[in-house]
Amino acid sequence: MNWLEFITFDNALIRNVVLGSTLLALSSSVVGCFTLLRKRALVGDAVSHSVLPGVCLAFLFQGTKDPLVLLIGAFITGWLSLLTIDLITKRSRIPEDAATGLVLSVFFGVGILLLTYIQHLPNLANQSGLDSFLFGNILSISEKDLYVFGAVAICLLTCVWLFYKEFQVLSFDEGYASTIGMPVKGLRLLLTTLTVLAVVVGIQSVGVVLMAALLITPAAAARFLTNRLGPMVIIAAIIGATAGLTGTFISSAFRTPTGPWIVMALSIMALGAFFFAPKQGILAxxxxxxxxxxxxxxxxxxxxxxxxxxxxxxxxxxxxxxxxxxxxxxxxxxxxxxxxxxxxxxxxxxxxxxxxxxxxxxxxxxxxxxxxxxxxxxxxxxxxxxxxxxxxxxxxxxxxxxxxxxxxxxxxxxxxxxxxxxxxxx
Amino acid sequence: MADQNTTSATPALEVHDLTVSYHSKPVLWGVDFTVPQGTLTGIMGPNGAGKSTLIKSIMGLVEMNSGFAHILGGPLEKVRQQVSYVPQRESVDWNFPASVLDVVLMGRYGKLGLFKRPRKADKEAALSCLEDVGLLPFKDRQIAQLSGGQQQRVFLARALAQDADIYFMDEPFAGVDAATEQAIINLLKKMREQGKTVFVVHHDLQTAPEYFDWMVFLNTRLVANGPTKKVFTQEVLKETYGGKLSLLVQVGDLLAEEGLPPRKG
Amino acid sequence: MTLIAGDYWSMLAGCLVAIPCAILGCYLVLRRMVMIGDAISHAVLPGIVLAFMLTDKMDTLPLLIGAGSLGMLTTFLIEFLHRKVRLQEDASIGVTFTWLFAIGVILVSTFVSNVHIDQECVLYGDLVNIPFDLMEIGGKEMGPVAIWTLGLVNLCVLAFVWIFYRQLFITTFDPSFAVAIGISATLWHYALMGAVSMVSVASFESVGAILVVAFLVAPAATAYLLTDNFKLMLGLSVLFGIASAILGYLLAISLNSSAAGGMVTVAGGIFGLVFVLSPRYGMFSKKLRTLFKVA
Structure with missing residues (x-):
């Protein structure tokens, strides 16, 4: 890929890829704000690791890389991981952090088992793209796929916009939310679904391993720059989008996975916020x-x-x-x-x-x-x-x-x- | 037993000008008092008065901003083997895979060095402490299977196993049934008769004058300190439980907001 | 399915990863620090790559030291973000490990091109090749290098837990009491994290940076569902670890897929079984108990 083409947006495909990855990173960052405020940041990590077996299973059963099929597979195991964490903590004395770590690593292990199994299957030719799920490679996916993920991302953002008020109360004080007659259970379910969806679209650009960063880091950085939820969501979105853009750019230059570079950009911005934030920063x-x-x-x-x-x-x-x-x-x-x-x-x-x-x-x-x-x-x-x-x-x-x-x-x-x-x- | 150079005239506890802050907001402010040996002392005050913080800072668990606490006339490090601490029951995970005897044996750990293992004598000491609190039949029971009162008695037995002279207990009566409370207080009184000094963070004003012969009243600042007969008065109670000093609260908020550098003790 | 000599070495290596992980995992589970262990195992990656880039080979000692100290750095960084920057704890963990892991992957994918270390190896290690990297002393073959390294780490961890059993036990159960009797909770916290870092580094070659977490938490959590005796918990978790390693290896060769993935799958399976069936702390234990009482 030509750098100049990249910068000038000349090529329509490149333009789509850049816009797409920016949009994906942005929508995950927005949802991440609510998971962070609900003190469930690491749950996002568990979901993102747990998406891998779903992707592999969907591929095994359908034999295609059709994004919708993979997305559904990912969605199912992502949800399943959350249910499993809940089940383990509610029905046994295993503490939540252990349950999270357990589900995260075991689901991922199963995913690796399936992935390597698929890679060693002799008859399946079109399997090479699967490892881009590990570290993300937005440049490798087709234009049509990008439209699908872009649509999901826009749905996510619309949902957050529609239910903003409810999510605000839910993240701040769940008990209060139920006393004023909000359907807390339904809202929690919706927010969890959005988190899983955010992970599923986000892994296209960042990959399952580093997906947690896209949920946690922009939100954490934004938290330092403002004390109010509205601006926090917007700042997180800007940080996520900027990182998505720079990450895609750098990775295309080095021909390496996009994920690590996006995370690198995110982390640098977050560290910047931690140190130089005008009120809460270390320097201030x-x-x-x-x-x-x-x-x-x-x-x-x-x-x-x-x-x-x-x-x-x-x-x-x-x-x-x-x-x-x-x-x-x-x-x-x-x-x-x-x-x-x-x-x-x-x-x-x-x-x-x-x-x-x-x-x-x-x-x-x-x-x-x-x-x-x-x-x-x-x-x-x-x-x-x-x-x-x-x-x-x-x-x-x-x-x-x-x-x-x-x-x-x-x-x-x-x-x-x-x-x-x-x-x-x- | 007491050191050679500490006599019974040496105060059990001397707290000097102690200020402790949480996120630069003072929780204890200029607290200053002395308690003699051989007392059973109640540390009293409303919620958020800094009672637990007082004990924790004396035991070196939270940092002091200024002031010091001397136990038996010296800093904690010098007399650690003579001091015992009973944390709040909720501060630990009772699902922990440990037996009653395991926990009580911990009381002997301080006296063992880095590499030494508990000997038979340590185990016997632990067993006799369990007998003192009436839990000997439960020695192999897993701690999660005990009632709240029994768990509190396990903590007490662990403290007894330390064979100390000074005891600090953080709310030993919280969540305990009446019979257990009576048993514990009898034990504490017996300890006092043996010349030990016991400090107890306590909530219940009804029982306090019957339990303690010395009292410390706190509400961020020290309100009163002295023998129960002298300090357990309407006036002191009103001052302790009548709310915080508004000016002190305002200055405290200001300190937290501005992040004024803490004083160097 | 026929096993060759190399398979036994690989299985042994799997067991030697599982044993120290299971032991340290018991402490992590009880201290509610599993996610910090997760962070450490991710974050040693840049240390491993850097040590490798500097020495240009997989030398054991610089690797253990270099990458191990990075694990400690992770612990410090998390504490720093949490206490000094006042970021909430879960976010501190998340920000730290993703950042360090991203650095590691960038280093691997950009600067290193070598058979020993690549993206796949980062994810799920390479147990199958372990038997082929042999140690030679005075021209005599002494078995695979990894076995020796892992063996040494096993000895260290076992000695650490054996000698300082009391200190680790008391700071895990009741840290404030420990401090009150003069046993530093901070010191033992960092000692334990140092051990976790060392084990993560040593296991990297065999099972990769991410699946170590499963070896840390799954056997320990399984054991925690079965017993109330801490020593028994340590023993059981080692047993489950070894069983997962052996059965998982067999599963993996029968499917012709990653050995580490197989081991973790089996470890998860064992946990699932115990979780459902455990008589005391399982999913149905309450129902079972009432059933027996009625009968």
Whole structure:
């Protein structure tokens, strides 16, 4: 296949394949959102492995690679695997994860037995395409087949769109869904059917082994980018579609199965979401922590200078060394903090450090909050006065003006803290 | 038995300024108290007050944000062999393929090293503990075939097999019939008479004053700590069960939301 | 059906895969960690391929170390996604193993062209060829290499479970009690996962990366339906493992298909039988019991 043709969509067949694989990946990702939210992500893995024996049996009985026949075979064993997991967990003491692993691997083993059996049959010529079910190869299937799977995918999406509201309640709170009169059993059945269908169409592009990724990974990534279901489904669909597109493109370039490349693209996008998501991502959390650490440091410096001047009853500039001696701080952090504060206009350098008006105010506020919180702890939590300092050291930085007001009111505007230092108010 | 340098004057438990958070939201806040040896102590408070968390953090099962707990005057590592822990009954899978004796023998595992196997003496100790809780005839029974009360007694026997001085028990009366509860409390009282110190997370206010001679009242913060006669008062109960402090809840929510770096203990 | 000498070696190799898998599987089933075992067995693939690409042969030691450490990495990654990134646990497992497995398949299909390692081998191993890769010491033939490797792994796993029986037992039944008496649940968790990784790597050549899971879970789950004694459960699961290996091999040659597939099919069949018929914990055990009580 020519790369250029691929990129420019010149060839109608290529265009169909690319559109098809995008559509298949997209529809599986959408259904995956609901399985993920219902905490049944790995069940999708079981279904996808269990599809293999169905495909093989359908081929054995019918002797054709007619997509409809294979699809029906796949659908039947996929469903059967879910029923088996249910039966095992309900009727014996085998835990659910063991039942899932058992069904997954045994169905797959039977599938492998049948597949290798078919491959060694002398008389069947047209069998070679079956292993593309293992790792997926969208490029190997015919245009007509693609229409069939495309139609199924569109059905799936329509169903999700129609029953969106019901699926939302079902995934969030099944018990509640039944109390408001929803046909929970029927809906569960429908959602399970959709999952099985999503697997059956998805394996065309990803293959049975890695199908789980198409159900789980886009949904997991989308979950990190939004806290609402609607956007989550859409983002998952976009991620799935993008991966389907890139995966098909790369695999056609390397002439290898499509599945692994789609999964690779999915995983990279998911890892990206885990690390760089604006609110829930690792990086965002890290930045927030850093921000807090810096703020705490700055406020501690302002507080130290304020208290030093208060205690010594002077407004003279304070030397860096004096500060270190007075309140043990790390010298390097202190110097960078001082520099930052003076550039922000909280401090002035003049033969030492002086608080500006805003700096004075902020230092005073932190001191006030510290002492107010100490008073609160001794009064309401009955903590001994000599044990309250540590806690106040951290809480003083987080109290909002509203909470400050509430605290003042609750404590009836106290004059002194538990250590008999006065609580400053200006 | 007690170490040479711990006398009966050393407190059994000293909790100092303990703060424990779950997902950066404080569950226990600045908890600070001391309990003397030889008491049967009830740890009381409403649901979600942090009673189990207190025991778990003392046993090193959940991380402390700040503060410490000393047992018999030292950190847990120094006195581990003298301390026993009874988890909540629901915390394990009772379908596990183990016999009653298997579970009770686990109480001896801490004293055995990495490679040593239980000896005859260990087995005899386990059997005598089973006799103490009245389960000797059940020693080969699979644990799933026991009633809730019997399962609780198996846990108790396992703790007895540790031959410790301090016992922490997480809701030993949960889901237990009245007769078993009576049997257990009698056993605990006997243990106290032998000089052991027992801490029990307990729910039922009706029975509490009869069971315990020392009480710790918790509701995120410490409300009261002292001999039952002194602290089991209307005032303390009202404060413990009268809801959380709204300001504390607000600040706690703020901490969880902002992800403020936890304090370094 | 006539069996030749090579068949016996293959059957022996199957048994040597089944034994350590069955033993470790008992722990996985009871710890509710079967799917983590599934993830590990998938995820060792890129490790195997990388070790193979670097050394250019199927050398046992670098393979066990390289791929085994990848199994540990999987465990760490799942924990990391679950605890630090706060992704729900089933999704953490799913994302991790599909990603690592995809890397493995890409490496195999793109960079490696060798008889020892190809896509089919990844899926269901190659028990039939095991007798032909012989070990030679000082010019003397000492039997197939795989038998020696698997034998060694068997010894390691048996020693591990024998020596640390108590630690594994207590951290499986009641991890918080274990921690309270000073036995680290985390340490033994990782030790066990390390053992699972090692077994997955060693079994790869014989049964592939995916069917290992069946060897881990099926015999153990079957045994769990029959007994309440943990030691007996270990013994029974080994027995079921061996039976599946031998009967499955015979099934596979009679159908002229994959040996590993046959073994797993039989293992599933045995489970099915026990599930239906087990007197104590089977599907009809309650009915059976009431029937006998009435009679």
């Amino acid at each position: 959390k890290w930045i927030r922590q850093r921000h807090w650490n810096r703020q705490i440091q700055d406020e501690n410096i302002l507080k130290a200078i304020f208290q030093f001047q208060l205690d010594n009853n002077s407004n003279d500039p304070v030397q860096t060394e004096t500060l270190i001696k007075w309140r043990p701080m790390e010298a390097k952090q202190l110097r960078s903090g001082l520099k930052r504060l003076s550039s922000q206009g909280y401090l002035e350098q003049n033969n030492g450090w002086l608080l500006t008006q805003v700096g004075q105010k902020r230092g005073e506020r932190i001191t006030r909050l510290h002492r107010l919180w100490e008073t609160y702890l001794t009064k309401y939590l009955k903590i001994a006065p000599d044990h309250v300092h540590e806690d106040a050291e951290s809480i003083e930085h987080i109290i909002t003006p509203e909470l400050e007001l509430e605290l003042e009111k609750l404590l009836d505007y106290p004059e002194k803290d538990p250590h008999d230092s006065s609580i400053p108010r200006s």
